[in-house]
Amino acid sequence: MLTGVLSRAQSKDPVKGVWSGTVNMFGSATPVLINFDPLQQAVGSRRATIDLPKMGLHSVQVDTLMQGPKDDSLRLVVSTLPGSFVGRLSADAQRLTGFLLLAGQRMPLQLQPGKLSWSTPLRPQALRLPLPYREASITFAGGSSGTQLAGTLALPKGRRSVPAVVLVSGSGPHNRHGEQFGHQPFRVLADNLARRGFAVLCYDERGVGASTGRFAPATTTDFAADVAAAVAALRANRRIDAQRIFLIGHSQGSLEVARVAAQDAGVAGIALLSGLAEPLVEVYKARLRAQMAPHLNKSDTTGRADILKTQLVCEAVLTIIAASPNEAAAVAALQQPIPAQGITPEELAYFAPTYMQPTVQDILRQDPRADLRKIRVPVLAVTGALDTDAPAATQLPALKAALPASSSTQLTTVVVPEVTHFLQTIPAGTTLSPYDNPESISPAALSAIGDWLTKQTKQPKSN
Incomplete structure (x- = not known):
């Protein structure tokens, strides 16, 4: 829950319109924009929004706007983002100074009226046109009542009974491209796999983008139910080989794909990217x-x-x-x-x-070992050597110990040199924030994932 207490000057509604500032997040100056226009409407209208564009978060709705008991403060609540903001308005009503608590960091933040401008670094892994496959919008019922998920399905042209992959993002609200830090890593990964002949389904998480439902109260179980719903949607598609559907989950997404694989014997295999295997x-x-x-x-x-x-x-x-x-x-x-x-x-x-x-x-409260012990399909684990959130030195041995020792549960592990938790390469001797790094996803990681899937489906390698 993102909450904020904003002290106000004596004039009526001095905080309105778009206010913006920057915080230092993950080593990069990160713009923060809050649209206070709803204050001109009615307090509690639920129409205020917050943007962290470098994080890939745009127009995230403020759930409530509550006025303080002495009419000298406002409280903003955004349940989608766990964190808090507290600030004080200057006497001239031109600066809002305080701290943003988000992603475990307490960051000084000063907001001023107006919208910041910034440039996005070049992303050399952008798609090459024309695409040798088709992309179609898709909607399907999510894992909870009232949740409708929307996504994109990439399909090889002119082929039937193709193997398929579902991409599952990590913690925090993500759209179908896994957008974060100004990158779209799932867009790059989906393109790579579609060029190899795989159908690829990417979807907006519940309450994000074109998907309905609520993100904030959802649990790992709820998100896993959405993954299972994505699998069901692919099985209902006559172009898809229902016996060759694979799941790929990044970070927290690794928990969700493991849970689905533990419950669904028909899943063909799973890939855990920056995966978690310890409590x-x-x-x-x-x-x-x-x-x-x-x-x-x-x-x-x-x-x-x-x-x-x-x-x-x-x-x-x-x-x-x-x-x-x-x-x-x-x-x-x-x-x-x-x-x-x-x-x-x-x-x-x-x-x-x-x-x-x-x-x-x-x-x-999650212990992935309970699900990992039930898995009976091939597993790929790709971890960056620079990953400090899910280190290979601890997570890969835990994964190997938890998986059952059966011939069907074949574990392949890949530790990619100079690669971080977000699967970006940081060359030795350099320091790059996730946003400033031009790479969206490591080519070595892409090759490891694509080669493993190709081997599992016994397809010829693409050039």
Whole structure:
């Protein structure tokens, strides 16, 4: 949930129209735009929007606009984006200064009236025209009542009974192209696979783009049900070979495709990109330790003690939330001290909000091993050597240990050198943010995925 408290000057509705500023996110100056025009309508009209264009998030609806009890503040709620914004309006009503909490980062943000302009770097992996395949819009019933999913189906020209692939994006709201950081990696991947003779289905996640339903309250189970619905839609298409439908999931999407494969024996195989195989609470703890390590190395004795205490408290919060069956139980547990570790309820309460959003709670309670143990189809795992979110050193051994030792469950692992969690190449000695990197998806990763699928379907390799 994205919430914001905006202090207001005495004049009527000084915050209106489009306000914009930049935050430093993932090493890149990232524009943030909030459209306050609905304030001229009615508070609570649900028509305000927020844009983070470098993240691929456009016109994300603000769920509610609530005026403060003293008529001196406004609260914005966007349940699609877990995070928060708090800011204060200057006396001349020309600056809104505060902090944006998003993606685990607390970032200074100053908004001013008007829309920023920015240029997108060249994307050399853009599609080559003309396309040797057809693309058609497709809609199908999602995994929940009232959810209609919309996407694009790429089909080889003039062929019947073709193998097919469903692409499943990672955490956060994504459109059918997996758009993020100004890139469309699924567009590039779908094109690569379609040129190899595969039908490829990409779809907007529920509540995103042309798909209906709500993204914010959905759980991993809900998203997996949408993947299963995509498989059903392909099986109903006479051009598709129903016995050769593969699933490819990135990051959190790896959890969803594993769940579908565990429940549907008819899936032909799955590819896990930057995949997860350990309990997610342990993955989050490992990320936390990796984030703290540079600060520990730079701090004096007193500073290290404070950092270690912060790490200890955050790990305790993660453990409590992961072990709690629901939010109410988590809140109750977080109000109790942990005497053995010297952690007070006040300390727990201070750090808990970062992890208390429903989507984060759902992720923390996931243990992919339960689904992986049930899989009886070939599995490909492609991980970047520079992936710090799902490191190959921990996730690939966990994946191998969890998969059943059967002849049908063949595991192929590929660790791609100089490639990150987002499957972008960072050449040695360079530093590129995901947005500033011109590469949308590593050519080596593309080859690994395409070659594996070709081998599974025994098709000749394309040039």
